[in-house]
Amino acid sequence: MTALPAPAQKKLGLVIDLDTCVGCHACAVACKEWNAGGIAGPLTDEDPYGKAPFGVWFNRVHSYEVAGIENAESEIGKGLVASGATPAMTVHFPRSCLHCEEPACVTVCPTGASYKRAEDGIVLVDEDKCIGCKLCSWACPYGAREYSAVEGVMKKCTLCIDRIYNEQLDEIERQPACVQACPTRARHFGDLGDPESDVSKLVAARGGRDLLPELGYKPVNKYLPPRPRRGAALSAPGDAANTNESLDTGALSPMLRWLDRVLSR
Amino acid sequence: MNPAFSVLLFTTLSGAGYGLLAWLGIHYAWWPLPSQRDVALIPLGVGLMLATIGLSSSVFHLGKPLRAWRAFSQWRTSWLSREGVLALKTYIPALLLAWLAWRGDSGPLSHVVGILLALLSFATVACTAMIYVSLKPVPAWQHKLVLPGYLMFAALSGWLLFACTAALAPTPALVGAVLWALALAALKRSYWKDVDHLALPSRESATALEGIGKVTTFERPHTEANYLTREMGFVLARKHARKLRVIALTLFAGTPLLALILAMLLPTLANFALWVAAIAVLVGAFVERWLFFAEAKHMVTLYY
Numbered sequence: 265m266t267a268l269p270a271p272a273q274k275k276l277g278l279v280i281d282l283d284t285c286v287g288c289h290a291c292a293v294a295c296k297e298w299n300a301g302g303i304a305g306p307l308t309d310e311d312p313y314g315k316a317p318f319g320v321w322f323n324r325v326h327s328y329e330v331a332g333i334e335n336a337e338s339e340i341g342k343g344l345v346a347s348g349a350t351p352a353m354t355v356h357f358p359r360s361c362l363h364c365e366e367p368a369c370v371t372v373c374p375t376g377a378s379y380k381r382a383e384d385g386i387v388l389v390d391e392d393k394c395i396g397c398k399l400c401s402w403a404c405p406y407g408a409r410e411y412s413a414v415e416g417v418m419k420k421c422t423l424c425i426d427r428i429y430n431e432q433l434d435e436i437e438r439q440p441a442c443v444q445a446c447p448t449r450a451r452h453f454g455d456l457g458d459p460e461s462d463v464s465k466l467v468a469a470r471g472g473r474d475l476l477p478e479l480g481y482k483p484v485n486k487y488l489p490p491r492p493r494r495g496a497a498l499s500a501p502g503d504a505a506n507t508n509e510s511l512d513t514g515a516l517s518p519m520l521r522w523l524d525r526v527l528s529r
Numbered sequence: 530m531n532p533a534f535s536v537l538l539f540t541t542l543s544g545a546g547y548g549l550l551a552w553l554g555i556h557y558a559w560w561p562l563p564s565q566r567d568v569a570l571i572p573l574g575v576g577l578m579l580a581t582i583g584l585s586s587s588v589f590h591l592g593k594p595l596r597a598w599r600a601f602s603q604w605r606t607s608w609l610s611r612e613g614v615l616a617l618k619t620y621i622p623a624l625l626l627a628w629l630a631w632r633g634d635s636g637p638l639s640h641v642v643g644i645l646l647a648l649l650s651f652a653t654v655a656c657t658a659m660i661y662v663s664l665k666p667v668p669a670w671q672h673k674l675v676l677p678g679y680l681m682f683a684a685l686s687g688w689l690l691f692a693c694t695a696a697l698a699p700t701p702a703l704v705g706a707v708l709w710a711l712a713l714a715a716l717k718r719s720y721w722k723d724v725d726h727l728a729l730p731s732r733e734s735a736t737a738l739e740g741i742g743k744v745t746t747f748e749r750p751h752t753e754a755n756y757l758t759r760e761m762g763f764v765l766a767r768k769h770a771r772k773l774r775v776i777a778l779t780l781f782a783g784t785p786l787l788a789l790i791l792a793m794l795l796p797t798l799a800n801f802a803l804w805v806a807a808i809a810v811l812v813g814a815f816v817e818r819w820l821f822f823a824e825a826k827h828m829v830t831l832y833y
Contacts, residue, residue: 266607316754319755321755324750326750328738330738331745338740372608374602375600403664407832410756411592475737476730476735479730489737
């Protein structure tokens with residue numbers, strides 16, 4: 265049924281640390297690798313080695329430029345660091361299904377293929393029932409669902425349900441592929457419904473946030489904002505461009521002078 | 530949003546078909562037609578044909594058309610499912626009315642069946658609109674004029690087709706259509722005016738970076754397009770929006786007005802004018818529907 269189950273105690277999900285993510289795409293690749301053969305597979309690519317490869321990914325890592333801000337004006341800086349500024353930075357932003365508590369993608373489904381599990385809150389697609397009408401992807405503001413034209417059905421993150429409960433795997437490996445692959449431990453998996461769990465404590469300590477909270481989808485996954493930097497000052501725009509370093513070519517060795525001449529052409 | 534041809538065809542053709550059936554139902558509920566079979570059966574046939582073509586085109590838009598029957602199951606939560614259920618249920622009073630008309634029966638039963646047909650037809654169109662109205666990630670579709678717009682387009686195109694197929698007096702039918710079309714033009718203009726000023730939430734809110742600094746895109750996840758950018762990030766029509774709006778207004782409101790003037794000046798051409806108006810309104814509805822999709826921005830574009 266696409267009617268939502270009564271809210272469960274257990275809310276499995278991810279906590280993603282935007283402070284430590286380095287944008288290496290290991291999560292996206294590990295996810296693609298595992299899920300191409302897991303219960304959500306195949307994740308078909310069209311024209312994979314051609315001019316315009318096109319395929320389904322459950323994780324996509326965006327990179328954004330965030331303008332610098334005085335810590336006193338920043339929402340994260342205010343309480344933590346009184347002085348200084350956080351300079352402009354690059355923030356890498358992995359985007360995947362947030363396993364919302366109020367997933368509109370589930371309620372709009374006309375066939376009952378989309379459902380939210382009562383026992384742990386994971387949102388799944390039963391691909392044998394999906395008719396490929398794409399309405400669920402329209403209902404998701406986070407772009408979590410992607411349609412596979414080859415399979416004719418909708419695909420989405422399963423929170424690696426075939427890993428986390430898999431008794432064939434060592435206990436330490438019973439977590440989503442993206443979490444296990446992350447080299448900077450920017451991704452954490454756990455029960456966000458239990459206030460005593462490690463992930464809940466992490467969210468509380470770092471001020472974990474929802475994406476687009478104004479829509480009321482109540483995402484389970486949380487994002488930890490970047491920590492404010494200390495001691496830095498905001499540089500006026502154009503500062504870097506204005507500093508013209510002068511080079512005394514006479515002081516260089518002949519070899520370097522020749523190199524400088526060649527490179528200056 | 531990417532305006533899929535099959536969905537445009539579905540919403541305009543089945544909209545017109547259900548509009549036609551609704552007017553036929555109202556006609557029967559109010560004052561039964563004279564018991565000439567053809568006068569009832571032709572509009573019924575055309576209405577059912579249009580609805581059926583529309584429904585089939587929407588089925589072929591699916592990834593798995595053979596599983597379409599499953600879409601009748603989730604009417605408790607899904608407007609798409611409700612629409613499917615009502616679309617199918619509308620066939621019952623329509624076929625019953627066909628049978629009554631065939632027998633020349635214009636007794637109380639035909640009044641009741643007529644009311645049912647009109648209600649179910651309009652309810653089906655309302656469900657079509659609600660599919661879009663209920664989608665929070667597309668603010669343009671949540672506008673309060675979307676539902677009345679869908680109903681009025683169905684009523685207008687249905688009325689003109691009904692007037693054509695039931696051989697109503699053309700000039701009075703055109704007068705009604707023109708008044709309706711002008712009201713619809715005012716509605717669409719007001720919708721477009723509001724939609725132009727509609728803003729999506731901020732990229733900061735979408736990326737959990739609200740109050741931390743202004744966010745601009747540095748790098749996309751992949752060099753190539755993907756399902757999301759193709760389906761939700763459609764930009765072509767926004768570029769031509771102004772021209773297309775004028776074209777739509779000219780077709781669905783301007784042409785009926787010209788047709789009415791023609792019919793009054795040259796009464797011998799009144800029937801021809803009515804057909805021209807009916808076809809122009811259908812094409813105009815198609816252009817309007819194209820804009821409805823193409824101009825609507827989906828929130829997932831915030832990430833790109």
